[in-house]
Amino acid sequence: MTEFIGGNVKSKKLVQSLALLGALATAVYSHAGEVNGIDFSGSGFLTLGAGKMMGGAHNNVSDYNCPCFIGDYAQAGVYQGDKEFQWKPDSKLGVQGTAAFDNRRYSITAQAVARGARDGAVNLEWLYGSYKLNDKITFQAGRKRLPMFYYSDTQDIGVALPWAHLPPQLYGWEAVNYNGVNMMYQDQWDGWSTTANLLAGKETYKDSGYWKIYNGSQNRTDVKWSNILGGDLTLSKDWLETRLVYIQSDTQTKNVNGTWDAATLSYDPGFIETEFGPAAKQQIYGIAINADYMNWLVRTEFIHINRPGLNFKDFAQIVGVGYRLGKWQPMLTWSRYKGTAVVDQGGDPEGQEGHATTALSLRYDLTTSSAVKMQIDSQRDQSGPNWAPNYGDARLLTFTYDMVF
Amino acid sequence: MSKTQLIFARSVFCVASLMTAYWSHAGAVVVVSAKSPVSALTKEQSSEIFMGKATSFPGGGAATPLDQPESSPLRDEFYTKVTGKSASQAKSYWSKLSFTGKGTPPKEGHNSADIKKQIADNPNLVGYIENSAVDGSVKVLFAVQ
Numbered sequence A: 001m002t003e004f005i006g007g008n009v010k011s012k013k014l015v016q017s018l019a020l021l022g023a024l025a026t027a028v029y030s031h032a033g034e035v036n037g038i039d040f041s042g043s044g045f046l047t048l049g050a051g052k053m054m055g056g057a058h059n060n061v062s063d064y065n066c067p068c069f070i071g072d073y074a075q076a077g078v079y080q081g082d083k084e085f086q087w088k089p090d091s092k093l094g095v096q097g098t099a100a101f102d103n104r105r106y107s108i109t110a111q112a113v114a115r116g117a118r119d120g121a122v123n124l125e126w127l128y129g130s131y132k133l134n135d136k137i138t139f140q141a142g143r144k145r146l147p148m149f150y151y152s153d154t155q156d157i158g159v160a161l162p163w164a165h166l167p168p169q170l171y172g173w174e175a176v177n178y179n180g181v182n183m184m185y186q187d188q189w190d191g192w193s194t195t196a197n198l199l200a201g202k203e204t205y206k207d208s209g210y211w212k213i214y215n216g217s218q219n220r221t222d223v224k225w226s227n228i229l230g231g232d233l234t235l236s237k238d239w240l241e242t243r244l245v246y247i248q249s250d251t252q253t254k255n256v257n258g259t260w261d262a263a264t265l266s267y268d269p270g271f272i273e274t275e276f277g278p279a280a281k282q283q284i285y286g287i288a289i290n291a292d293y294m295n296w297l298v299r300t301e302f303i304h305i306n307r308p309g310l311n312f313k314d315f316a317q318i319v320g321v322g323y324r325l326g327k328w329q330p331m332l333t334w335s336r337y338k339g340t341a342v343v344d345q346g347g348d349p350e351g352q353e354g355h356a357t358t359a360l361s362l363r364y365d366l367t368t369s370s371a372v373k374m375q376i377d378s379q380r381d382q383s384g385p386n387w388a389p390n391y392g393d394a395r396l397l398t399f400t401y402d403m404v405f
Numbered sequence B: 001m002s003k004t005q006l007i008f009a010r011s012v013f014c015v016a017s018l019m020t021a022y023w024s025h026a027g028a029v030v031v032v033s034a035k036s037p038v039s040a041l042t043k044e045q046s047s048e049i050f051m052g053k054a055t056s057f058p059g060g061g062a063a064t065p066l067d068q069p070e071s072s073p074l075r076d077e078f079y080t081k082v083t084g085k086s087a088s089q090a091k092s093y094w095s096k097l098s099f100t101g102k103g104t105p106p107k108e109g110h111n112s113a114d115i116k117k118q119i120a121d122n123p124n125l126v127g128y129i130e131n132s133a134v135d136g137s138v139k140v141l142f143a144v145q
Helices: A014-030 A209-215 B003-025 B043-050 B073-083 B087-098 B112-121
Strands: A033-035 A038-056 A068-072 A077-080 A092-101 A106-115 A122-132 A137-145 A177-189 A192-205 A221-237 A240-255 A280-293 A296-306 A312-323 A328-341 A354-367 A370-381 A394-404 B028-033 B064-067 B125-130 B138-143
Touching (some): A038 A077, A068 A394, A209 A221, B073 B125, B112 B125
Antiparallel strands (some): A068 A077, A122 A137, A137 A177, A221 A240, A280 A296, A296 A312, A312 A328, B028 B125
């Protein structure tokens, strides 16, 4: 299977990338329709974000000028400094095209995204074929989003999110896509809408954004997840929606160009690229229980990653409550990440990463297809004294404009 | 006419205008082709079809929803009263499905006349139009209240 490996298409300049995608979006959109029995459709999404650090721990972490708020771990979307509004970490433009035929029984879908966090480089995020066996069962193969979380599939679609950015304590991992196959089952079970999904695949991601957070903004670390197997089950009825997920894989990394050295304030110029380390197993367990009751909106999600043989485990969760007032939607969300040492394996209880964020969000629906949001994030560092890199506390103000087309 | 009477008359006119505007898009009805064997839908069944959770009519036969355009006030009224979601929430819901390969949002008609015309010729289609727009080419399955 083709590996898109992070998918950079050598588009270095953000303006060029946005123009390219914009032209593509226009072309796709304007050519929607049916040609020779093939149903073409195009759509897209845009988030324009601007954020400013409002305070926090003033210190340099790796080569980041902090206070820093990590808005997007997977893409290294980091707000830093405290003087100017920054628009790169959350801004993105995506286009999607689908060609379907035989009454939508077969389809091919591609989605490309340009992100400010990656200086506008265009990534091919999705490219998959679908075969609809019947009304209930669909087979898909290609490149898709790894469904670790409730909002994994829609993490780039700002209009579909109640926040300016996803709570980073939960939505921050090294792999977000995979190449593979999946079988999706959709049905009604005693009044419950059911979607079950089984998947298998692998992912090799060059120049991981996640590892820049820990190794420095210029670091390049490659990530390999192999033998990915898993499934998720979503049950919804009336105002309640629950989701269970389990995914396992082997995981490996290799450092390509070295880590920022705090002593010399540099990357080691003589660093020799490592090989992929031995594969470590990981088992991901997640549950989400969400409610849309009357005007109330409740989002809860918990994830645990167990790594047999390693000396730490991950726990992360969010709890959010919002209320719809016509087109307005205020929301308060608490999120926390906590690493836990496995002492038997040599883990240091004082050397674990931990942080929690309280976010106050306000969304206003401009139209049915667009919204503006304001969000204040206040993050507290709860890492142990032996943990590094220690980003410290941070406060961020963000404005976003989201639309789909 | 005194100033008070004039204000009263204007107020009555204003309220009447608002009521006329309201009633002109109140009273949406869910319709299928007059040729369709389906005779009725409940609110829940209508909701399931338009939210992509059901793809067939209760008695069998494919059910393909046809939406009003986004600019139509009838669309907001329909989604709010039938699905419990505003048109914005419904759009967000469909964005979530359509960008992830889990569903395709309903196609849109240009207006009630266009929707009625498409439905009249295709028994698989189901739409919603103003009650006042109903004629012999379509059959009412559910009156939105």
